[in-house]
Amino acid sequence: QQQVKQSPQSLIVQKGGIPIINCAYENTAFDYFPWYQQFPGKGPALLIAIRPDVSEKKEGRFTISFNKSAKQFSLHIMDSQPGDSATYFCAATRGGSSNTGKLIFGQGTTLQVKP
Amino acid sequence: ETGVTQSPTHLIKTRGQQVTLRCSSQSGHNTVSWYQQALGQGPQFIFQYYREEENGRGNFPPRFSGLQFPNYSSELNVNALELDDSALYLCASSLAGQYTGELFFGEGSRLTVL
Numbered sequence: 297q298q299q300v301k302q303s304p305q306s307l308i309v310q311k312g313g314i315p316i317i318n319c320a321y322e323n324t325a326f327d328y329f330p331w332y333q334q335f336p337g338k339g340p341a342l343l344i345a346i347r348p349d350v351s352e353k354k355e356g357r358f359t360i361s362f363n364k365s366a367k368q369f370s371l372h373i374m375d376s377q378p379g380d381s382a383t384y385f386c387a388a389t390r391g392g393s394s395n396t397g398k399l400i401f402g403q404g405t406t407l408q409v410k411p
Numbered sequence: 412e413t414g415v416t417q418s419p420t421h422l423i424k425t426r427g428q429q430v431t432l433r434c435s436s437q438s439g440h441n442t443v444s445w446y447q448q449a450l451g452q453g454p455q456f457i458f459q460y461y462r463e464e465e466n467g468r469g470n471f472p473p474r475f476s477g478l479q480f481p482n483y484s485s486e487l488n489v490n491a492l493e494l495d496d497s498a499l500y501l502c503a504s505s506l507a508g509q510y511t512g513e514l515f516f517g518e519g520s521r522l523t524v525l
Contacts, residue, residue, distance in 0.1 A: 302453070330513070338518055339503075339516030339517050339518050340514075341516065397442055397443070398444070399454075401454050402453050
């Protein structure tokens with residue numbers, strides 16, 4: 297019940313394409329869903345996050361779509377660039393100050409954007 | 412504003428040994444979390460420290476232990492190392508009480524157990 301399942305494991309798109317990464321969760325107590333981006337040799341960095349009271353959130357070229365009834369959420373990268381090539385992780389947690397650092401991560405998606 | 416720093420960046424140990432990894436949290440942050448990231452996997456939550464006490468633990472055995480110091484820096488100790496402990500260990504800091512959900516990660520300590 298604590299798992300977050302992420303797909304696909306890897307993804308290759310051409311520059312300008314729109315890669316989509318999907319995640320599913322089971323625990324209905326989760327109320328915060330961030331996406332992290334990780335480059336080789338670096339730690340993950342927060343990209344964008346959503347709470348279940350909205351169905352979509354956009355920040356620049358990155359969009360999260362959230363389907364509470366299906367317990368699924370996805371990341372869309374508009375006009376993808378070679379610099380977006382990285383590993384992307386979805387995550388989930390229960391809110392509140394006591395849970396600040398307790399994220400459940402998906403398995404990761406390695407994205408390659410070809411020039 | 413300084414970011415999260417971890418040391419050492421790489422280390423090699425043999426099975427049965429003990430290891431201590433160190434983390435300095437981002438300036439102003441009072442909560443530190445530790446994660447284990449196996450190759451090709453997502454980070455897995457080990458535990459979190461707030462006000463020098465463990466505040467939540469993932470599915471890791473007691474040979475994984477930690478400390479948080481008054482300056483909010485932290486240590487991760489692993490005793491009786493096993494081959495499966497080989498991984499990237501990530502430290503993340505955050506500010507409790509103003510929960511935005513954002514963790515600030517260091518670049519990690521890569522542990523190899525032979």
